[in-house]
Amino acid sequence: MPPPRRPQAPGSAGSLQSQQPQRVFEIPACARHHLSPQRRREADRTELETANAAYRIVARIGEGSFGTTYLARIECAKRLSRLQAHEDMPLSPTSVKDQRQLLALMQGSSVVVKEIKTATGDSREAEAAALNSKTLEIHGRTLESMDIVKSIAHIQHCDHPFIARLLDSQYALTTHDTPFEVYEYYAVGDAMRLLRYISVDTEETNSKHREATFLQASSLYLALQVAEALAYLHESGFIHFDLKMDNVFVDEFGDAKLGDFGLAKPCRLGRKMENPYYYWGSRCDPGTFMSVRWVPPEQLDESGGSVDHSADWFGLGALLFNMLYGRLPFDEHKRQALAAAPAGGEDPQLTKRRYLRLWRAAPRPKVEERPKLNQRTKNLLYNLLAFEPAARLGSGGCGEVFARLHALCADLGLRWFDALGSGGGGGPDIDRMRRMLRRGEVPRPYRIKLQQKRA
Numbered sequence: 001m002p003p004p005r006r007p008q009a010p011g012s013a014g015s016l017q018s019q020q021p022q023r024v025f026e027i028p029a030c031a032r033h034h035l036s037p038q039r040r041r042e043a044d045r046t047e048l049e050t051a052n053a054a055y056r057i058v059a060r061i062g063e064g065s066f067g068t069t070y071l072a073r074i075e076c077a078k079r080l081s082r083l084q085a086h087e088d089m090p091l092s093p094t095s096v097k098d099q100r101q102l103l104a105l106m107q108g109s110s111v112v113v114k115e116i117k118t119a120t121g122d123s124r125e126a127e128a129a130a131l132n133s134k135t136l137e138i139h140g141r142t143l144e145s146m147d148i149v150k151s152i153a154h155i156q157h158c159d160h161p162f163i164a165r166l167l168d169s170q171y172a173l174t175t176h177d178t179p180f181e182v183y184e185y186y187a188v189g190d191a192m193r194l195l196r197y198i199s200v201d202t203e204e205t206n207s208k209h210r211e212a213t214f215l216q217a218s219s220l221y222l223a224l225q226v227a228e229a230l231a232y233l234h235e236s237g238f239i240h241f242d243l244k245m246d247n248v249f250v251d252e253f254g255d256a257k258l259g260d261f262g263l264a265k266p267c268r269l270g271r272k273m274e275n276p277y278y279y280w281g282s283r284c285d286p287g288t289f290m291s292v293r294w295v296p297p298e299q300l301d302e303s304g305g306s307v308d309h310s311a312d313w314f315g316l317g318a319l320l321f322n323m324l325y326g327r328l329p330f331d332e333h334k335r336q337a338l339a340a341a342p343a344g345g346e347d348p349q350l351t352k353r354r355y356l357r358l359w360r361a362a363p364r365p366k367v368e369e370r371p372k373l374n375q376r377t378k379n380l381l382y383n384l385l386a387f388e389p390a391a392r393l394g395s396g397g398c399g400e401v402f403a404r405l406h407a408l409c410a411d412l413g414l415r416w417f418d419a420l421g422s423g424g425g426g427g428p429d430i431d432r433m434r435r436m437l438r439r440g441e442v443p444r445p446y447r448i449k450l451q452q453k454r455a
Protein backbone atom coordinates (compact mmCIF):
# COMPACT_ATOMS: atom_id res chain seq x y z
CA MET A 1 0.00 0.00 0.00
CA PRO A 2 1.36 3.43 -0.81
CA PRO A 3 2.29 5.90 1.90
CA PRO A 4 0.15 9.02 2.21
CA ARG A 5 1.13 12.19 0.38
CA ARG A 6 1.29 15.40 2.29
CA PRO A 7 3.35 18.57 2.32
CA GLN A 8 6.55 18.58 4.27
CA ALA A 9 6.06 20.27 7.59
CA PRO A 10 8.52 22.96 8.65
CA GLY A 11 11.06 22.04 11.28
CA SER A 12 14.45 20.49 11.48
CA ALA A 13 15.07 16.84 10.81
CA GLY A 14 15.19 14.43 13.69
CA SER A 15 13.83 15.15 17.10
CA LEU A 16 14.44 18.08 19.35
CA GLN A 17 14.40 17.55 23.06
CA SER A 18 11.09 18.45 24.50
CA GLN A 19 10.99 21.30 26.99
CA GLN A 20 8.83 19.08 29.15
CA PRO A 21 10.40 16.83 31.73
CA GLN A 22 9.46 13.23 31.01
CA ARG A 23 7.04 11.78 33.54
CA VAL A 24 7.18 8.14 34.56
CA PHE A 25 4.03 6.06 35.07
CA GLU A 26 4.00 2.65 36.64
CA ILE A 27 1.25 0.75 34.94
CA PRO A 28 0.38 -2.88 35.58
CA ALA A 29 0.40 -4.88 32.36
CA CYS A 30 -3.19 -5.12 31.25
CA ALA A 31 -3.09 -8.89 31.47
CA ARG A 32 -2.69 -8.77 35.23
CA HIS A 33 -6.26 -7.68 35.54
CA HIS A 34 -7.48 -10.55 33.51
CA LEU A 35 -5.62 -13.45 35.00
CA SER A 36 -7.80 -13.99 38.04
CA PRO A 37 -9.18 -17.54 38.34
CA GLN A 38 -12.64 -16.06 37.78
CA ARG A 39 -11.59 -14.57 34.43
CA ARG A 40 -9.83 -17.75 33.47
CA ARG A 41 -12.97 -19.77 34.06
CA GLU A 42 -14.89 -17.32 31.90
CA ALA A 43 -12.81 -18.25 28.90
CA ASP A 44 -14.79 -21.11 27.46
CA ARG A 45 -12.09 -22.05 25.00
CA THR A 46 -8.61 -23.17 25.79
CA GLU A 47 -6.96 -23.77 22.47
CA LEU A 48 -7.12 -22.50 18.91
CA GLU A 49 -5.23 -23.50 15.86
CA THR A 50 -4.59 -22.11 12.40
CA ALA A 51 -2.51 -23.43 9.54
CA ASN A 52 0.35 -21.35 10.94
CA ALA A 53 0.33 -21.82 14.70
CA ALA A 54 -1.38 -23.15 17.80
CA TYR A 55 -2.57 -20.78 20.52
CA ARG A 56 -3.47 -21.27 24.15
CA ILE A 57 -6.18 -19.01 25.51
CA VAL A 58 -5.16 -17.38 28.77
CA ALA A 59 -8.14 -15.19 29.61
CA ARG A 60 -11.09 -13.34 28.23
CA ILE A 61 -10.40 -9.62 27.98
CA GLY A 62 -13.36 -8.20 26.15
CA GLU A 63 -16.87 -8.88 24.92
CA GLY A 64 -18.15 -6.74 22.11
CA SER A 65 -21.09 -6.89 19.76
CA PHE A 66 -18.91 -8.52 17.13
CA GLY A 67 -17.36 -11.20 19.30
CA THR A 68 -15.05 -12.00 22.15
CA THR A 69 -11.48 -10.89 22.67
CA TYR A 70 -9.03 -13.17 24.44
CA LEU A 71 -5.51 -12.88 25.69
CA ALA A 72 -3.61 -15.90 24.40
CA ARG A 73 -0.11 -17.28 24.02
CA ILE A 74 1.60 -18.69 20.96
CA GLU A 75 2.15 -22.32 21.88
CA CYS A 76 3.94 -23.36 18.77
CA ALA A 77 4.44 -22.01 15.31
CA LYS A 78 4.20 -24.61 12.61
CA ARG A 79 7.21 -25.31 10.49
CA LEU A 80 7.05 -24.85 6.78
CA SER A 81 7.53 -27.99 4.84
CA ARG A 82 9.89 -27.65 1.89
CA LEU A 83 7.00 -28.19 -0.49
CA GLN A 84 4.86 -25.50 1.14
CA ALA A 85 7.75 -23.08 1.18
CA HIS A 86 8.28 -23.73 -2.48
CA GLU A 87 4.59 -23.42 -3.31
CA ASP A 88 4.26 -20.15 -1.47
CA MET A 89 7.16 -18.53 -3.18
CA PRO A 90 5.73 -17.86 -6.62
CA LEU A 91 2.59 -16.30 -5.13
CA SER A 92 4.15 -13.88 -2.76
CA PRO A 93 7.69 -14.25 -1.51
CA THR A 94 6.90 -12.49 1.73
CA SER A 95 3.58 -14.09 2.60
CA VAL A 96 3.18 -17.35 4.50
CA LYS A 97 6.90 -17.86 4.97
CA ASP A 98 7.48 -14.53 6.71
CA GLN A 99 4.32 -14.84 8.71
CA ARG A 100 5.35 -18.21 10.09
CA GLN A 101 8.88 -17.05 10.74
CA LEU A 102 7.53 -14.14 12.71
CA LEU A 103 5.22 -16.42 14.68
CA ALA A 104 8.14 -18.79 15.35
CA LEU A 105 10.21 -15.88 16.64
CA MET A 106 7.32 -14.85 18.86
CA GLN A 107 6.70 -18.33 20.27
CA GLY A 108 5.65 -18.07 23.92
CA SER A 109 4.63 -14.42 23.53
CA SER A 110 1.26 -13.04 24.43
CA VAL A 111 -1.15 -12.25 21.63
CA VAL A 112 -4.74 -11.13 21.37
CA VAL A 113 -7.28 -13.40 19.72
CA LYS A 114 -10.45 -11.81 18.44
CA GLU A 115 -13.08 -14.44 17.96
CA ILE A 116 -15.81 -13.23 15.65
CA LYS A 117 -19.42 -14.08 16.40
CA THR A 118 -20.97 -16.20 13.73
CA ALA A 119 -24.60 -16.29 12.73
CA THR A 120 -26.44 -18.65 15.07
CA GLY A 121 -27.42 -21.74 13.20
CA ASP A 122 -30.80 -22.09 14.91
CA SER A 123 -32.70 -22.53 11.75
CA ARG A 124 -31.53 -24.81 9.01
CA GLU A 125 -33.08 -22.50 6.46
CA ALA A 126 -31.17 -19.51 7.74
CA GLU A 127 -28.02 -21.55 7.69
CA ALA A 128 -28.58 -22.71 4.16
CA ALA A 129 -29.36 -19.18 3.06
CA ALA A 130 -26.21 -17.96 4.74
CA LEU A 131 -24.18 -20.65 3.05
CA ASN A 132 -25.61 -19.78 -0.33
CA SER A 133 -25.08 -16.10 0.18
CA LYS A 134 -21.86 -14.80 -1.27
CA THR A 135 -21.28 -12.59 1.72
CA LEU A 136 -21.94 -14.74 4.73
CA GLU A 137 -23.61 -12.37 7.19
CA ILE A 138 -22.02 -12.57 10.58
CA HIS A 139 -23.82 -10.16 12.87
CA GLY A 140 -23.10 -7.31 10.57
CA ARG A 141 -19.65 -8.57 9.76
CA THR A 142 -19.33 -10.28 6.45
CA LEU A 143 -16.58 -12.19 4.77
CA GLU A 144 -15.99 -9.03 2.81
CA SER A 145 -15.47 -7.05 6.01
CA MET A 146 -13.00 -9.65 7.21
CA ASP A 147 -11.10 -9.26 3.98
CA ILE A 148 -10.96 -5.56 4.69
CA VAL A 149 -9.51 -6.19 8.14
CA LYS A 150 -6.99 -8.47 6.52
CA SER A 151 -5.87 -5.95 3.98
CA ILE A 152 -5.61 -3.17 6.51
CA ALA A 153 -3.82 -4.96 9.28
CA HIS A 154 -2.19 -7.92 7.64
CA ILE A 155 1.53 -8.31 7.77
CA GLN A 156 1.76 -8.78 4.02
CA HIS A 157 -0.02 -5.58 3.18
CA CYS A 158 0.55 -3.20 5.94
CA ASP A 159 3.28 -2.73 8.46
CA HIS A 160 2.72 0.64 10.00
CA PRO A 161 4.14 1.61 13.39
CA PHE A 162 0.78 2.96 14.58
CA ILE A 163 -1.56 0.28 13.26
CA ALA A 164 -2.31 -2.85 15.30
CA ARG A 165 -0.54 -5.74 13.70
CA LEU A 166 -2.50 -8.75 12.55
CA LEU A 167 -0.30 -11.82 12.96
CA ASP A 168 -2.56 -14.61 11.89
CA SER A 169 -6.17 -15.39 11.10
CA GLN A 170 -8.65 -18.15 10.49
CA TYR A 171 -11.72 -17.48 8.43
CA ALA A 172 -14.90 -19.46 8.43
CA LEU A 173 -15.63 -21.78 5.56
CA THR A 174 -18.92 -22.95 7.00
CA THR A 175 -21.29 -21.43 9.53
CA HIS A 176 -20.01 -23.92 12.13
CA ASP A 177 -16.47 -22.59 12.01
CA THR A 178 -15.50 -19.76 14.26
CA PRO A 179 -13.47 -17.17 12.47
CA PHE A 180 -10.82 -15.38 14.50
CA GLU A 181 -7.97 -12.95 14.12
CA VAL A 182 -4.70 -12.92 16.04
CA TYR A 183 -3.08 -9.59 16.88
CA GLU A 184 0.08 -8.47 18.54
CA TYR A 185 -0.63 -7.80 22.22
CA TYR A 186 -0.26 -4.24 23.50
CA ALA A 187 0.35 -4.49 27.19
CA VAL A 188 -0.97 -1.12 28.34
CA GLY A 189 -4.37 -1.95 26.87
CA ASP A 190 -6.39 0.83 25.26
CA ALA A 191 -5.79 4.59 25.27
CA MET A 192 -8.54 5.08 27.85
CA ARG A 193 -6.54 3.05 30.34
CA LEU A 194 -3.33 5.02 29.77
CA LEU A 195 -5.19 8.31 30.13
CA ARG A 196 -6.77 7.12 33.36
CA TYR A 197 -3.31 6.65 34.89
CA ILE A 198 -2.11 9.96 33.51
CA SER A 199 -5.08 11.94 34.81
CA VAL A 200 -5.04 10.38 38.27
CA ASP A 201 -1.42 11.31 38.56
CA THR A 202 -1.84 14.83 37.18
CA GLU A 203 -4.60 15.60 39.67
CA GLU A 204 -2.05 15.24 42.41
CA THR A 205 0.23 17.93 41.02
CA ASN A 206 -0.23 21.37 42.48
CA SER A 207 0.55 23.39 39.44
CA LYS A 208 -2.52 23.62 37.26
CA HIS A 209 -0.50 25.04 34.45
CA ARG A 210 1.91 22.12 34.51
CA GLU A 211 -0.98 19.72 34.65
CA ALA A 212 -2.64 21.23 31.59
CA THR A 213 0.57 21.39 29.57
CA PHE A 214 1.38 17.81 30.36
CA LEU A 215 -2.08 16.59 29.50
CA GLN A 216 -1.95 18.54 26.24
CA ALA A 217 1.45 17.13 25.37
CA SER A 218 0.41 13.53 26.08
CA SER A 219 -2.89 13.83 24.23
CA LEU A 220 -1.29 15.48 21.22
CA TYR A 221 1.40 12.81 21.15
CA LEU A 222 -1.22 10.07 20.89
CA ALA A 223 -3.41 12.09 18.50
CA LEU A 224 -0.49 12.64 16.14
CA GLN A 225 0.18 8.92 16.00
CA VAL A 226 -3.47 8.15 15.33
CA ALA A 227 -3.42 10.82 12.60
CA GLU A 228 -0.43 9.10 10.98
CA ALA A 229 -2.31 5.80 11.06
CA LEU A 230 -5.45 7.41 9.63
CA ALA A 231 -3.57 9.15 6.83
CA TYR A 232 -2.04 5.82 5.86
CA LEU A 233 -5.37 4.06 6.02
CA HIS A 234 -7.09 6.72 3.91
CA GLU A 235 -4.37 6.75 1.29
CA SER A 236 -4.67 2.97 1.18
CA GLY A 237 -8.34 3.38 0.30
CA PHE A 238 -10.23 2.80 3.55
CA ILE A 239 -12.34 4.69 6.08
CA HIS A 240 -12.09 3.39 9.66
CA PHE A 241 -15.57 4.52 10.85
CA ASP A 242 -15.04 3.45 14.45
CA LEU A 243 -12.54 5.80 15.96
CA LYS A 244 -12.77 5.86 19.75
CA MET A 245 -10.56 5.49 22.79
CA ASP A 246 -11.15 1.76 23.17
CA ASN A 247 -10.02 1.15 19.61
CA VAL A 248 -6.65 2.80 20.09
CA PHE A 249 -4.31 0.43 21.86
CA VAL A 250 -1.08 1.42 23.59
CA ASP A 251 2.14 -0.57 23.57
CA GLU A 252 4.71 -0.85 26.34
CA PHE A 253 6.52 2.29 25.14
CA GLY A 254 3.33 4.32 25.28
CA ASP A 255 2.84 4.48 21.51
CA ALA A 256 -0.59 4.27 19.91
CA LYS A 257 -1.80 1.43 17.68
CA LEU A 258 -5.01 1.98 15.82
CA GLY A 259 -7.06 -1.21 15.84
CA ASP A 260 -10.55 -2.71 15.48
CA PHE A 261 -11.22 -2.44 11.77
CA GLY A 262 -14.52 -4.27 12.06
CA LEU A 263 -16.49 -1.33 10.65
CA ALA A 264 -13.93 -0.12 8.10
CA LYS A 265 -15.04 0.26 4.50
CA PRO A 266 -13.13 0.62 1.26
CA CYS A 267 -13.37 4.10 -0.24
CA ARG A 268 -10.80 5.76 -2.48
CA LEU A 269 -9.35 8.98 -1.19
CA GLY A 270 -11.15 11.94 -2.74
CA ARG A 271 -14.34 9.91 -3.31
CA LYS A 272 -17.53 9.79 -1.30
CA MET A 273 -19.53 6.71 -0.42
CA GLU A 274 -23.11 6.02 0.54
CA ASN A 275 -23.38 6.29 4.31
CA PRO A 276 -23.06 2.67 5.43
CA TYR A 277 -24.00 3.30 9.05
CA TYR A 278 -26.84 5.81 8.95
CA TYR A 279 -29.08 3.24 10.65
CA TRP A 280 -27.14 3.78 13.85
CA GLY A 281 -29.23 6.81 14.35
CA SER A 282 -32.45 5.78 12.74
CA ARG A 283 -33.32 2.22 13.62
CA CYS A 284 -32.46 2.23 17.29
CA ASP A 285 -34.09 3.17 20.58
CA PRO A 286 -32.96 6.22 22.58
CA GLY A 287 -30.75 4.03 24.77
CA THR A 288 -28.77 2.82 21.80
CA PHE A 289 -28.84 6.29 20.38
CA MET A 290 -27.06 7.51 23.50
CA SER A 291 -24.29 5.06 22.82
CA VAL A 292 -23.78 6.57 19.38
CA ARG A 293 -21.29 8.93 20.84
CA TRP A 294 -18.41 9.28 18.48
CA VAL A 295 -20.02 9.65 15.07
CA PRO A 296 -20.22 12.84 13.01
CA PRO A 297 -23.65 14.41 12.29
CA GLU A 298 -23.78 13.22 8.67
CA GLN A 299 -23.91 9.64 9.93
CA LEU A 300 -27.11 10.38 11.81
CA ASP A 301 -28.79 11.60 8.66
CA GLU A 302 -31.93 9.55 8.12
CA SER A 303 -31.91 10.05 4.39
CA GLY A 304 -28.69 8.07 4.17
CA GLY A 305 -26.65 10.58 2.23
CA SER A 306 -22.98 10.23 1.58
CA VAL A 307 -19.91 10.23 3.77
CA ASP A 308 -16.22 10.47 3.11
CA HIS A 309 -12.88 10.27 4.87
CA SER A 310 -13.63 13.41 6.85
CA ALA A 311 -15.82 11.23 9.11
CA ASP A 312 -12.57 9.84 10.52
CA TRP A 313 -11.11 13.33 11.05
CA PHE A 314 -14.21 14.12 13.10
CA GLY A 315 -13.40 10.95 15.03
CA LEU A 316 -9.87 12.21 15.64
CA GLY A 317 -11.34 15.46 16.98
CA ALA A 318 -13.66 13.51 19.31
CA LEU A 319 -10.71 11.39 20.44
CA LEU A 320 -8.55 14.42 21.21
CA PHE A 321 -11.47 16.14 22.94
CA ASN A 322 -12.08 13.07 25.05
CA MET A 323 -8.43 12.88 26.07
CA LEU A 324 -8.33 16.55 27.06
CA TYR A 325 -11.71 16.91 28.78
CA GLY A 326 -12.48 13.39 29.90
CA ARG A 327 -15.88 13.51 28.17
CA LEU A 328 -17.29 13.58 24.67
CA PRO A 329 -18.05 16.74 22.75
CA PHE A 330 -21.77 17.58 22.37
CA ASP A 331 -22.77 15.39 25.32
CA GLU A 332 -24.85 18.27 26.66
CA HIS A 333 -26.91 18.30 23.45
CA LYS A 334 -27.66 14.62 23.92
CA ARG A 335 -28.63 15.16 27.51
CA GLN A 336 -30.99 17.97 26.53
CA ALA A 337 -32.47 16.00 23.64
CA LEU A 338 -33.25 13.08 25.93
CA ALA A 339 -34.49 15.25 28.78
CA ALA A 340 -37.07 16.83 26.50
CA ALA A 341 -38.55 13.42 25.66
CA PRO A 342 -41.95 12.66 27.32
CA ALA A 343 -41.82 10.41 30.38
CA GLY A 344 -43.31 7.42 28.58
CA GLY A 345 -40.69 7.65 25.88
CA GLU A 346 -41.03 8.83 22.32
CA ASP A 347 -40.13 7.84 18.82
CA PRO A 348 -36.31 7.72 18.78
CA GLN A 349 -36.39 9.57 15.47
CA LEU A 350 -37.82 12.60 17.23
CA THR A 351 -35.14 12.50 19.91
CA LYS A 352 -32.51 12.26 17.27
CA ARG A 353 -33.95 15.11 15.24
CA ARG A 354 -34.03 17.28 18.35
CA TYR A 355 -30.43 16.37 19.02
CA LEU A 356 -29.35 17.31 15.52
CA ARG A 357 -31.26 20.60 15.77
CA LEU A 358 -29.53 21.48 19.03
CA TRP A 359 -26.24 20.52 17.49
CA ARG A 360 -26.82 22.67 14.42
CA ALA A 361 -27.78 25.62 16.61
CA ALA A 362 -24.62 25.29 18.69
CA PRO A 363 -22.11 23.45 16.52
CA ARG A 364 -19.08 24.23 18.71
CA PRO A 365 -18.26 21.83 21.50
CA LYS A 366 -18.32 23.37 24.94
CA VAL A 367 -14.78 23.97 26.15
CA GLU A 368 -14.24 24.84 29.78
CA GLU A 369 -11.49 26.80 31.46
CA ARG A 370 -9.97 23.65 32.83
CA PRO A 371 -7.80 22.18 31.57
CA LYS A 372 -6.20 25.44 30.48
CA LEU A 373 -5.75 24.76 26.81
CA ASN A 374 -4.20 27.27 24.52
CA GLN A 375 -6.48 28.84 21.93
CA ARG A 376 -4.80 26.98 19.07
CA THR A 377 -5.75 23.64 20.63
CA LYS A 378 -9.34 24.79 21.02
CA ASN A 379 -9.42 25.96 17.41
CA LEU A 380 -8.06 22.63 16.27
CA LEU A 381 -10.88 20.89 18.14
CA TYR A 382 -13.50 23.23 16.65
CA ASN A 383 -12.18 22.63 13.14
CA LEU A 384 -11.94 18.84 13.43
CA LEU A 385 -15.40 18.68 14.96
CA ALA A 386 -17.01 20.96 12.36
CA PHE A 387 -20.66 20.08 11.72
CA GLU A 388 -20.40 20.29 7.92
CA PRO A 389 -18.04 17.66 6.48
CA ALA A 390 -16.88 20.03 3.72
CA ALA A 391 -15.84 22.61 6.30
CA ARG A 392 -14.08 20.09 8.48
CA LEU A 393 -10.33 20.12 8.90
CA GLY A 394 -9.03 17.14 6.93
CA SER A 395 -11.66 17.34 4.20
CA GLY A 396 -8.94 18.91 2.04
CA GLY A 397 -6.52 16.08 2.78
CA CYS A 398 -4.40 14.99 5.71
CA GLY A 399 -1.80 17.70 4.95
CA GLU A 400 -3.89 20.38 6.61
CA VAL A 401 -4.36 18.24 9.72
CA PHE A 402 -0.65 17.59 10.04
CA ALA A 403 0.26 21.23 9.43
CA ARG A 404 -2.03 22.27 12.31
CA LEU A 405 -0.97 19.46 14.62
CA HIS A 406 2.72 20.15 14.04
CA ALA A 407 2.29 23.91 14.49
CA LEU A 408 0.55 23.23 17.78
CA CYS A 409 3.31 20.88 18.92
CA ALA A 410 5.95 23.44 17.94
CA ASP A 411 4.07 25.96 20.14
CA LEU A 412 4.50 23.61 23.05
CA GLY A 413 8.15 23.04 22.22
CA LEU A 414 7.49 19.52 21.02
CA ARG A 415 8.77 18.13 17.75
CA TRP A 416 8.03 14.47 17.30
CA PHE A 417 7.47 13.61 13.70
CA ASP A 418 7.35 16.96 11.99
CA ALA A 419 10.28 16.29 9.68
CA LEU A 420 8.89 13.07 8.31
CA GLY A 421 7.11 14.54 5.34
CA SER A 422 10.31 14.26 3.38
CA GLY A 423 10.04 10.63 2.31
CA GLY A 424 10.47 9.80 -1.36
CA GLY A 425 7.49 10.86 -3.47
CA GLY A 426 6.28 13.33 -0.85
CA GLY A 427 5.03 10.64 1.53
CA PRO A 428 6.21 10.30 5.09
CA ASP A 429 9.19 8.09 5.63
CA ILE A 430 7.49 5.31 7.55
CA ASP A 431 10.67 3.29 7.98
CA ARG A 432 12.43 6.29 9.38
CA MET A 433 9.54 6.90 11.77
CA ARG A 434 9.84 3.30 12.93
CA ARG A 435 13.63 3.59 13.33
CA MET A 436 13.32 6.80 15.33
CA LEU A 437 10.83 5.15 17.68
CA ARG A 438 12.95 2.04 18.04
CA ARG A 439 16.09 4.01 18.82
CA GLY A 440 14.31 6.14 21.38
CA GLU A 441 14.93 9.27 19.31
CA VAL A 442 11.36 10.41 19.80
CA PRO A 443 11.17 12.23 23.15
CA ARG A 444 7.91 10.84 24.49
CA PRO A 445 6.18 13.03 27.08
CA TYR A 446 5.91 10.08 29.43
CA ARG A 447 7.74 6.88 30.15
CA ILE A 448 5.92 3.73 31.11
CA LYS A 449 7.22 1.23 33.59
CA LEU A 450 5.24 -1.85 32.96
CA GLN A 451 4.68 -4.02 36.00
CA GLN A 452 4.74 -7.54 34.64
CA LYS A 453 3.16 -10.37 36.50
CA ARG A 454 3.46 -13.68 34.74
CA ALA A 455 0.81 -16.28 35.09
Ligand SMILES: Nc1ncnc2c1ncn2[C@@H]1O[C@H](COP(=O)(O)OP(=O)(O)O)[C@@H](O)[C@H]1O
Pocket residue numbers: 030061062063064065066067069112114164183184185186187189190246247249259260262
Ligand atom coordinates in the same frame (compact mmCIF):
# COMPACT_ATOMS: atom_id res chain seq x y z
N1 LIG B 1 -3.98 -6.00 20.51
C1 LIG B 1 -4.49 -5.67 21.69
N2 LIG B 1 -3.71 -5.44 22.75
C2 LIG B 1 -4.25 -5.12 23.95
N3 LIG B 1 -5.55 -5.02 24.21
C3 LIG B 1 -6.39 -5.26 23.20
C4 LIG B 1 -5.92 -5.60 21.88
N4 LIG B 1 -6.99 -5.81 21.09
C5 LIG B 1 -8.08 -5.58 21.86
N5 LIG B 1 -7.74 -5.26 23.13
C6 LIG B 1 -8.66 -4.95 24.23
O1 LIG B 1 -9.90 -5.58 23.99
C7 LIG B 1 -10.93 -4.60 23.77
C8 LIG B 1 -11.86 -5.06 22.63
O2 LIG B 1 -11.12 -5.20 21.43
P1 LIG B 1 -11.61 -4.66 20.02
O3 LIG B 1 -10.63 -5.11 19.00
O4 LIG B 1 -11.84 -3.18 20.09
O5 LIG B 1 -12.97 -5.46 19.84
P2 LIG B 1 -14.52 -5.05 19.88
O6 LIG B 1 -15.00 -5.38 18.51
O7 LIG B 1 -15.09 -5.93 20.94
O8 LIG B 1 -14.62 -3.58 20.21
C9 LIG B 1 -10.19 -3.30 23.46
O9 LIG B 1 -10.93 -2.16 23.81
C10 LIG B 1 -8.92 -3.45 24.28
O10 LIG B 1 -9.13 -3.07 25.61
Ligand SMILES: [Mg+2]
Pocket residue numbers: 064246247260
Ligand atom coordinates in the same frame (compact mmCIF):
# COMPACT_ATOMS: atom_id res chain seq x y z
MG1 LIG C 1 -13.52 -2.01 19.78
